[in-house]
Amino acid sequence: MVQHDSLRTVLVSSFAILAAGCTRQLPFKPVATVRELMESTVHPSSEVIFDSVGTIITIEGTQEIAPKNDEEWAEVRASAVTLAEAGNLLLIGDRPKDRGTWYTNARALTDAALLAVRAVDAKNPEQLFEAGGQVYDVCQRCHEHYWHDATREKGR
Numbered sequence: 001m002v003q004h005d006s007l008r009t010v011l012v013s014s015f016a017i018l019a020a021g022c023t024r025q026l027p028f029k030p031v032a033t034v035r036e037l038m039e040s041t042v043h044p045s046s047e048v049i050f051d052s053v054g055t056i057i058t059i060e061g062t063q064e065i066a067p068k069n070d071e072e073w074a075e076v077r078a079s080a081v082t083l084a085e086a087g088n089l090l091l092i093g094d095r096p097k098d099r100g101t102w103y104t105n106a107r108a109l110t111d112a113a114l115l116a117v118r119a120v121d122a123k124n125p126e127q128l129f130e131a132g133g134q135v136y137d138v139c140q141r142c143h144e145h146y147w148h149d150a151t152r153e154k155g156r
């Protein structure tokens, strides 16, 4: 019984420490709005991934595209890392619209971008194509849920 009580004391005091930690000022200094983040970071880095692999069909025939050299692979990797971290940026400050679906989508963006990083590390175009598809699905899912405002109706 004595032991039980002391365990409780330990638990209670560690919760108190946790709670104190939560009220501490976080070190971040968010600068961009969600829209600015989309325009400056999320959109451009995803485009590099989307454009890096695929099939181009013309009258002359079918052409498979993929990064051709180390430099091109490195460029895709940098964008995939940027996109993965952009998922974290969507979680700070007043950017999250809620702690449920928003959190899920932001984390899914990081996970999908991380698949692209792994695909680059494996220098595997098919895997990169697959990762690009997953990234695209996350963009769509989040937009369907949160982006219904006037800007979208104007077709932007």
Ligand code: HEC
Pocket (backbone or CB within 6 Å): 034, 035, 038, 039, 042, 043, 046, 090, 102, 105, 106, 109, 135, 136, 138, 139, 140, 142, 143, 146, 147, 149, 151, 156
């Ligand atoms: C966690 C949710 C979320 C994810 C994930 C997300 N977006 Fe967005 N996106 C938004 C919201 C919300 C807006 C509307 C912002 C506004 O107008 O205030 C938006 C707007 C945009 C815009 C329009 C910006 C403008 O100029 O009006 C672009 C482009 C865009 N997103 C691209 C992307 C791409 C590409 C991806 C995937 C790689 C993506 N987004 C993933 C939430 C998300």
